[in-house]
Amino acid sequence: MGSLLLLVVLAAAAAWLIGAYNGLVSLKNQTLNAFKQIDVQLKRRHDLIPNLVNAVKGAMDFERTTLEAVIQARNQAVQAGAAGPGAVKQISQAENALSAALQRLLVVVERYPELKATGNIAQLQEELVSTENKVAFARQLYNDTATQYNIKQQQFPTSLVAGLAGTRPAELWEVEDQAERAVPQVDLSSKPKA
Amino acid sequence: MSDGASLNLFQQQEANRRRTALLVIGFVAFFAWLGFGGDYLFYLATREAPRAAYHHTFPWFGLVLSALAVAVAWYAYATGPEKVLWSTGAREVGGSADPAGPADPADPKERQLVNVVEEMAIAAGVPRPRIWVVDDPDPNAFATGTDPAHAHLAVTRGLLELCSRDELQAVVAHELGHVKNLDVRLMTTLAALVGAVALMHDGAARMVRGGMSIGGGGGGGRKKGGGGPLLLVLVAVWIVSWLVAPLVAQVLALAVSRKREYLADAMSAQFTRNPLALASALQKIENASAPTTHIKRGAAHLCIADPLGRRLGAREGPLADLFATHPPMAKRIAILRGMGYAQLKRQQGGGGAIGAA
Numbered sequence: 001m002g003s004l005l006l007l008v009v010l011a012a013a014a015a016w017l018i019g020a021y022n023g024l025v026s027l028k029n030q031t032l033n034a035f036k037q038i039d040v041q042l043k044r045r046h047d048l049i050p051n052l053v054n055a056v057k058g059a060m061d062f063e064r065t066t067l068e069a070v071i072q073a074r075n076q077a078v079q080a081g082a083a084g085p086g087a088v089k090q091i092s093q094a095e096n097a098l099s100a101a102l103q104r105l106l107v108v109v110e111r112y113p114e115l116k117a118t119g120n121i122a123q124l125q126e127e128l129v130s131t132e133n134k135v136a137f138a139r140q141l142y143n144d145t146a147t148q149y150n151i152k153q154q155q156f157p158t159s160l161v162a163g164l165a166g167t168r169p170a171e172l173w174e175v176e177d178q179a180e181r182a183v184p185q186v187d188l189s190s191k192p193k194a
Numbered sequence: 195m196s197d198g199a200s201l202n203l204f205q206q207q208e209a210n211r212r213r214t215a216l217l218v219i220g221f222v223a224f225f226a227w228l229g230f231g232g233d234y235l236f237y238l239a240t241r242e243a244p245r246a247a248y249h250h251t252f253p254w255f256g257l258v259l260s261a262l263a264v265a266v267a268w269y270a271y272a273t274g275p276e277k278v279l280w281s282t283g284a285r286e287v288g289g290s291a292d293p294a295g296p297a298d299p300a301d302p303k304e305r306q307l308v309n310v311v312e313e314m315a316i317a318a319g320v321p322r323p324r325i326w327v328v329d330d331p332d333p334n335a336f337a338t339g340t341d342p343a344h345a346h347l348a349v350t351r352g353l354l355e356l357c358s359r360d361e362l363q364a365v366v367a368h369e370l371g372h373v374k375n376l377d378v379r380l381m382t383t384l385a386a387l388v389g390a391v392a393l394m395h396d397g398a399a400r401m402v403r404g405g406m407s408i409g410g411g412g413g414g415g416r417k418k419g420g421g422g423p424l425l426l427v428l429v430a431v432w433i434v435s436w437l438v439a440p441l442v443a444q445v446l447a448l449a450v451s452r453k454r455e456y457l458a459d460a461m462s463a464q465f466t467r468n469p470l471a472l473a474s475a476l477q478k479i480e481n482a483s484a485p486t487t488h489i490k491r492g493a494a495h496l497c498i499a500d501p502l503g504r505r506l507g508a509r510e511g512p513l514a515d516l517f518a519t520h521p522p523m524a525k526r527i528a529i530l531r532g533m534g535y536a537q538l539k540r541q542q543g544g545g546g547a548i549g550a551a
Binding site: 034037041049059122123126129130134137138140141145 | 302304305309310312313314316317318319359465467
C-alpha cells in the first residue's frame with residue numbers, strides 16, 4: 001500500500017517534470033523564432049527603402065536632406081546588421097535611428113497635402129507606414145514571447161526545472177532611444193515647387 | 195497578461211480540435227441513428243409479412259446513410275473553406291507573398307488591405323492567410339480555413355471604404371484571432387455540415403414521404419406492430435429526429451459562435467494594442483447594419499457582425515441567447531472601451547505600446 005502510493009507520487013512528479021521541461025523548451029524555440037522574424041522584417045525594410053526613395057526623389061527634391069538622412073541611416077543599419085547577431089545593442093541602435101529618420105520623412109509627407117495628392121507619394125506613405133508597422137509588430141511579438149518565456153523561467157515551481165533545461169532570460173528589444181524620443185524638426189520655410 | 199492569454203489560447207485550440215471531432219462524430223452518429231432506426235422499424239413492419247413478401251432483414255438504410263454521412267463530413271471538412279468563399283462570391287486579391295497567385299492589387303484600398311493583413315499576421319505570429327474581397331457595400335468580414343497554415347480572410351468592399359487604417363487593422367486582427375485559436379476549423383466545418391444537413395433533409399424527406407405511404411399501407415393492416423409503448427416512443431423519437439435535424443444544426447451553429455466573439459475581440463486588442471480602434475470599427479459596422487446581401491445564412495456565424503442585420507442581438511436574454519449568432523454589439527463595444535481606458539491609464543507611466551499609424 002505504502003509503496004503503491006509512493007509509486008503514484010513519483011509518476012505524478014515525473015509527468016509534471018516532463019511537462020514543465022517541454023513547455024520551457026517550446027517557449028525557448030518560440031522566442032528564438034520570434035527574434036528571427038524581427039530580422040526578416042528589418043532585412044525587408046533595408047531592401048525596400050532605396051526603391052521607395054528613388055521613386056519619390058523627383059517629387060520631393062526640396063526635401064533632399066530628409067531623404068539623404070533616411071538613406072544614410074539605412075546604410076548604417078545594414079552595416080550594423082552585417083556585424084553579426086552578437087551585436088544586439090548596435091543593431092537596435094542603428095535600427096532605431098532608421099525608424100526615427102523614416103518617422104521624420106512621414107511627418108514631412110503629412111505636412112504637404114499637395115504632395116499626398118499625387119499617387120506616388122500616397123503609395124510611399126502607405127508602404128512606409130506598413131514597413132514600420134511590420135517591424136514594430138515583429139518586435140511586439142518577440143517581446144511578448146520573450147516576456148512569457150522569462151516569467152515561466154522565474155515562476156515557482158517551473159523555476160526548479162529552468163536550470164535543468166539550460167534556460168537563460170531572454171533580452172527584450174528596447175524601443176526607448178534618444179533618437180526616437182526626439183520630436184522631429186520640420187522645416188516649413190521651403191515650399192513645394194509644384 | 196501574456197501568460198494567461200497564451201494558456202487560454204492553448205486550451206482554446208485544444209477545445210476547438212475536440213469540438214470539431216465531436217461535431218463530425220455526432221453528425222455521423224445522427225445519420226446512423228436515422229438510418230438504422232429506419233431499418234429497425236421497417237424490419238418490424240415486414241416481420242409478419244407473408245413468406246413470399248419482402249422481409250427487411252439487412253440494414254441497408256443504416257449502412258447507406260452512415261456511409262453517406264461519412265462522405266459528406268469528409269467532403270465538408272476538406273472543401274468547407276472553398277464552399278464558404280464560393281457562396282459569398284469573394285474574389286482573391288494577391289500580394290507579394292505568392293508569386294503564383296494574383297498580382298499585387300492596383301487599387302490603393304486593396305493594397306492597404308494586403309499590407310494590413312501582412313502586418314497583423316506578423317503580430318499574431320501566424321502565416322499570412324489568403325486574402326479575399328467580397329464586392330458588397332455593407333461592412334463585414336470573416337475568416338475561414340482548417341488551420342492557420344491554410345486560412346482565408348475575407349472583407350467586404352464596404353468595410354474597406356468605411357474604415358480607417360487603424361479600424362481595418364483591428365477588424366483583421368479580430369479575424370486572425372479566430373484563425374489562431376482554431377475557431378475557423380470548427381466554424382467552417384459547422385457551416386459546411388449545416389448546409390449538408392439542410393440539403394439531405396430536403397432530399398430524404400421527399401424519399402421518406404414516398405416510402406411512408408407504402409410502409410404505412412403494409413403495416414396498417416396488421417393488428418399490432420408487436421412492440422407496445424416502447425416501440426411507439428421509438429417511432430415518435432425517430433420521426434421527430436427527422437423533423438428537427440435542420441433546426442438542431444442551426445441552433446448548434448448559433449450557440450457555438452457567440453462566446454468566441456468576445457475572445458476574438460480580446461485577441462484583436464492584444465495584437466494591435468489598440469482596443470479603441472476595434473470599438474470604433476464595430477460602432478461603424480453596427481450603424482451601417484444593412485444586410486450583407488452576399489453572405490447567406492449558412493456562413494452567418496463566421497462573420498464579425500451578423501450579416502443578416504437581425505436586431506435580436508441588440509440585447510441579451512433567453513430569446514437572443516438561443517437565436518442570435520452574435521453577442522450584443524453594445525456590450526462588445528463597452529468591453530473594448532474599458533480595455534482602452536485601462537490601457538491609457540497604464541501608459542501614463544510610460545512603457546507604451548507601439549502606435550500603429
